[in-house]
Amino acid sequence: MDAYCSQPVQEALIDERQSSIVTKGKSKGHISCTSDSIAGAVSQRACVYCGARVVLNPVTDAAHLVHGPIGCAAYTWDIRGSLSSGPEMYRNSFSTDLGERDVIFGGERKLAACIDEIVAMHRPPAIFVYSTCVIGVIGDDIGSVCREASQRHGIDVIPVESTGFRSGNKIIGYRAAADALLKLIQPGEEAVKPTRKVNFLGEYNLGGEKWVVERYMRDIGVEVNVAFTGDSTVARLKQAPRACLNLVQCTGSMHYVARRMEEAFGIPYIDVNFFGADNTAESLRKIAEFYGEDAKNRAEALIGREMARIGPSLRKYREKLAGKRAAIYVGGAFKASAIIRQMKELGMEVVLTGTQTGKKEEYEKLDGMLSDGAVIIDDANPAEIEMFLREKKVDVMVGGVKERFLAYKLGVGFVDHNHDRKECLAGFDGAVNFAREIYRTACSPVWKHVKKGVKP
Amino acid sequence: MSRVKQVNENQCQMCMPLGGVVAVKGVENAMPLVHGSQGCSTYMRLTNVEHYNEPLDIASSALNEKQTIYGGEASLRKALDNVIRVYRPKVIGVLTTCLAETIGEDVERIVEAYVKDRNIKDIDIIPVSTPSYGGSHTEGFWAATKEMIAYYARPAEKHAGINVIIPHVSTADIREIKRILGLMGIEYTLMPDYSMTLDRPYEERYHKVPPGGTRTPDISRMTGARATIQFGLTCPDELSPGLFLQQEYGVPLISLPLPIGLENTDRFLEALKMLGGRPMPEALALERGWLLDAMADSHKHNAEGRPVVYGEPELVYAFASMCAENGAVPVVIATGTRNGRLIARLKLLLAEADEPPTLLEEADFASILEAAAKMSANVAVGHSGGKLLTERLGIPVVRVGFPIHDRMGGQRILSVGYAGSLAFLDRFTNALLEKKLATYRQSKKEELLIKEEG
Numbered sequence: 046m047d048a049y050c051s052q053p054v055q056e057a058l059i060d061e062r063q064s065s066i067v068t069k070g071k072s073k074g075h076i077s078c079t080s081d082s083i084a085g086a087v088s089q090r091a092c093v094y095c096g097a098r099v100v101l102n103p104v105t106d107a108a109h110l111v112h113g114p115i116g117c118a119a120y121t122w123d124i125r126g127s128l129s130s131g132p133e134m135y136r137n138s139f140s141t142d143l144g145e146r147d148v149i150f151g152g153e154r155k156l157a158a159c160i161d162e163i164v165a166m167h168r169p170p171a172i173f174v175y176s177t178c179v180i181g182v183i184g185d186d187i188g189s190v191c192r193e194a195s196q197r198h199g200i201d202v203i204p205v206e207s208t209g210f211r212s213g214n215k216i217i218g219y220r221a222a223a224d225a226l227l228k229l230i231q232p233g234e235e236a237v238k239p240t241r242k243v244n245f246l247g248e249y250n251l252g253g254e255k256w257v258v259e260r261y262m263r264d265i266g267v268e269v270n271v272a273f274t275g276d277s278t279v280a281r282l283k284q285a286p287r288a289c290l291n292l293v294q295c296t297g298s299m300h301y302v303a304r305r306m307e308e309a310f311g312i313p314y315i316d317v318n319f320f321g322a323d324n325t326a327e328s329l330r331k332i333a334e335f336y337g338e339d340a341k342n343r344a345e346a347l348i349g350r351e352m353a354r355i356g357p358s359l360r361k362y363r364e365k366l367a368g369k370r371a372a373i374y375v376g377g378a379f380k381a382s383a384i385i386r387q388m389k390e391l392g393m394e395v396v397l398t399g400t401q402t403g404k405k406e407e408y409e410k411l412d413g414m415l416s417d418g419a420v421i422i423d424d425a426n427p428a429e430i431e432m433f434l435r436e437k438k439v440d441v442m443v444g445g446v447k448e449r450f451l452a453y454k455l456g457v458g459f460v461d462h463n464h465d466r467k468e469c470l471a472g473f474d475g476a477v478n479f480a481r482e483i484y485r486t487a488c489s490p491v492w493k494h495v496k497k498g499v500k501p
Numbered sequence: 502m503s504r505v506k507q508v509n510e511n512q513c514q515m516c517m518p519l520g521g522v523v524a525v526k527g528v529e530n531a532m533p534l535v536h537g538s539q540g541c542s543t544y545m546r547l548t549n550v551e552h553y554n555e556p557l558d559i560a561s562s563a564l565n566e567k568q569t570i571y572g573g574e575a576s577l578r579k580a581l582d583n584v585i586r587v588y589r590p591k592v593i594g595v596l597t598t599c600l601a602e603t604i605g606e607d608v609e610r611i612v613e614a615y616v617k618d619r620n621i622k623d624i625d626i627i628p629v630s631t632p633s634y635g636g637s638h639t640e641g642f643w644a645a646t647k648e649m650i651a652y653y654a655r656p657a658e659k660h661a662g663i664n665v666i667i668p669h670v671s672t673a674d675i676r677e678i679k680r681i682l683g684l685m686g687i688e689y690t691l692m693p694d695y696s697m698t699l700d701r702p703y704e705e706r707y708h709k710v711p712p713g714g715t716r717t718p719d720i721s722r723m724t725g726a727r728a729t730i731q732f733g734l735t736c737p738d739e740l741s742p743g744l745f746l747q748q749e750y751g752v753p754l755i756s757l758p759l760p761i762g763l764e765n766t767d768r769f770l771e772a773l774k775m776l777g778g779r780p781m782p783e784a785l786a787l788e789r790g791w792l793l794d795a796m797a798d799s800h801k802h803n804a805e806g807r808p809v810v811y812g813e814p815e816l817v818y819a820f821a822s823m824c825a826e827n828g829a830v831p832v833v834i835a836t837g838t839r840n841g842r843l844i845a846r847l848k849l850l851l852a853e854a855d856e857p858p859t860l861l862e863e864a865d866f867a868s869i870l871e872a873a874a875k876m877s878a879n880v881a882v883g884h885s886g887g888k889l890l891t892e893r894l895g896i897p898v899v900r901v902g903f904p905i906h907d908r909m910g911g912q913r914i915l916s917v918g919y920a921g922s923l924a925f926l927d928r929f930t931n932a933l934l935e936k937k938l939a940t941y942r943q944s945k946k947e948e949l950l951i952k953e954e955g
Binding site for chain 1: 507511537558560565566568569577579581583
């Protein structure tokens with residue numbers, strides 16, 4: 046038994062969870078995923094409301110009103126690292142702050158009053174009204190309250206059906222947010238005038254990432270119409286139907302929107318991914334392909350220039366990081382596969398990966414990217430992460446806040462790749478930033494000291 | 502005064518089960534289990550992890566749609582099974598959420614049946630009612646502390662020790678209170694003691710349930726103590742652990758303010774002396790002297806302070822009185838929760854103030870910012886939620902309380918006792934100085950130079 050162990054390892058695992066953990070080259074059958082979290086397993090997942098909130102929150106000039114008791118709003122206030130080029134309204138957190146009496150007698154009247162107050166104080170162009178667990182139980186009709194408020198004030202007041210207990214899986218919340226966005230962009234009577242611009246779906250402008258990609262686009266002669274939802278405004282979102290192409294980045298949250306927009310407005314969509322130099326280059330080529338010869342030439346020039354510029358830095362980090370062992374635990378499989386690819390570019394070996402919301406076919410794709418012996422976990426919990434970080438002798442982990450300090454306690458480096466990070470990790474410069482972040486943590490002098498400093 | 506608006510814009514408080522979780526982490530070998538949606542426990546983990554910079558596992562019964570309709574008993578039982586298997590706790594605090602309470606879960610009965618069916622002998626499962634709409638994390642903290650004490654309370658032999666019941670302070674504060682008790686030669690049981698469970702030194706072994714916390718046999722003996730000191734001037738009677746021990750077991754309750762500032766710390770030490778402690782040892786006398794010296798050294802700077810003090814009632818009271826004691830009379834004092842006691846106490850405390858301060862209960866940051874601007878506040882004391890005071894009004898925030906997620910080391914911020922008060926005083930004075938020295942040249946120019954007609 047490992048001296049570090051707080052108990053025999055197999056004890057730390059729940060039988061029911063075994064089918065959600067596979068080892069490449071050893072396990073038979075498919076990974077079990079997409080089901081609800083097991084009670085008591087300490088899942089890292091959040092709730093439907095959280096999924097909806099993180100997708101919609103970056104709409105910069107909308108007011109975000111959470112209908113429910115105080116907690117749901119308080120925990121998600123300013124939760125996104127999304128940057129704005131103008132309005133700051135999205136950084137406020139509004140709550141109807143339901144008390145016991147409201148729960149007994151219903152909260153519809155209070156909701157209407159709160160909407161009126163927000164309009165009187167801030168005059169936002171739109172208000173998103175999120176429903177929470179209690180609202181689902183007491184059955185407030187937020188749809189009709191929003192409809193009436195819309196008519197009263199002449200602005201969009203849009204209900205988001207995000208009652209938390211519907212699922213522990215954020216995907217359901219992404220869908221609720223998507224439906225709210227589709228409602229918002231529904232054109233009125235006037236005909237939609239098409240343009241040559243693209244929409245950028247599933248881009249949240251964390252650390253200014255939307256702006257980075259926008260700069261590349263401009264370089265190849267393509268204009269970004271609006272992003273869903275990074276640095277977007279209500280007015281820009283309403284222009285979304287005028288794009289000629291949708292780029293879809295975060296698949297978990299936005300494929301559905303892209304499909305619906307294709308049905309409604311005939312806008313085709315392509316999958317893109319700007320995490321990592323190779324992904325960025327491929328995505329630019331794909332987009333240029335759509336726009337024709339001139340864009341293709343300009344894209345090649347840009348890629349050549351940028352690759353030459355960042356090459357030396359990436360090589361320098363690769364020398365330091367080659368052979369290091371990495372673990373990845375993130376929200377969605379889209380991000381996981383992008384990170385695996387980047388790790389491999391840096392000469393690292395990914396020995397553990399997992400997501401909160403992966404689907405079977407996505408896990409198959411991840412499996413194809415890994416070498417034998419790598420572990421894949423769906424909906425992992427701290428006990429499992431702890432066990433594999435030790436067992437697989439991981440040097441560095443990429444994940445979200447909740448895993449950060451567990452990694453540190455085990456002497457493992459850590460990189461934040463979550464919804465509230467402050468660093469720009471997209472595009473060519475983002476690839477360098479990511480490599481630098483990994484280097485700074487994996488090769489930090491502190492590990493030498495902390496490990497030496499502990500008395501046996 | 503209370504918020505006149507219905508809408509809460511930028512929350513100054515969190516919800517009840519979060520406070521309950523922290524209190525549960527103050528008992529030895531205890532694991533918190535939140536009965537509700539998966540999201541609640543994940544948010545509470547996130548908030549605590551960002552503040553304490555430690556891993557913190559909180560289990561959830563992960564109720565879904567079906568269980569919300571048909572009842573969550575099966576989920577709660579399964580959650581208990583899995584927590585016991587993976588974490589092997591000796592204590593499980595089951596905290597409810599608004600969802601569980603609204604669907605009318607009878608958690609006490611569910612737990613009773615579970616203990617009987619599973620023939621559980623050596624694990625204490627303690628249900629605590631913490632609906633989100635029932636109060637803020639402050640009330641959740643008191644409620645869980647009281648329920649856990651009530652669970653273990655047994656008639657006990659009278660003994661010379663005392664009980665010390667604390668509100669939601671930093672782990673460094675708890676350690677300082679314990680150090681003072683030790684220096685005064687007092688035997689005590691401090692509850693809830695999360696000083697080692699939520700703030701662990703680096704060590705070779707990682708523990709899923711970190712060692713530390715108040716021992717349950719010691720909680721049982723609280724009923725025989727000579728007295729209870731409870732830092733809970735603002736604690737509501739129905740949630741008061743100290744009042745429970747007094748009413749049920751006749752343990753005299755001494756309600757004190759948190760020992761923050763000279764007068765409040767003096768009161769704590771006087772109480773300890775009265776309860777059989779030794780006279781103030783040299784070490785503490787020196788610390789008191791240094792604090793006095795610092796108060797004299799910095800009093801003119803502090804007199805320029807127009808502080809906004811906000812956060813949990815008990816901390817707000819202590820920091821407001823310390824500011825006032827140093828000539829920086831607060832101009833705005835606010836708490837997110839409804840607490841009439843705080844307001845009444847503050848009115849007494851600041852009756853002599855030249856300018857009556859704006860007192861807000863059920864406050865949100867929109868109302869705090871508005872009051873701060875109106876009262877020309879120039880410094881703030883409170884948790885990270887006040888970052889907008891800096892962003893929008895340029896008012897520096899001296900960070901204390903919970904949560905602190907935008908600075909390192911929230912768990913290590915020390916403000917109690919003579920040494921802690923001195924540390925706080927320096928942070929406070931230097932926040933004023935830093936702002937003044939960075940801006941006074943420019944502001945004097947703008948104020949006094951006649952603009953040349955361009």
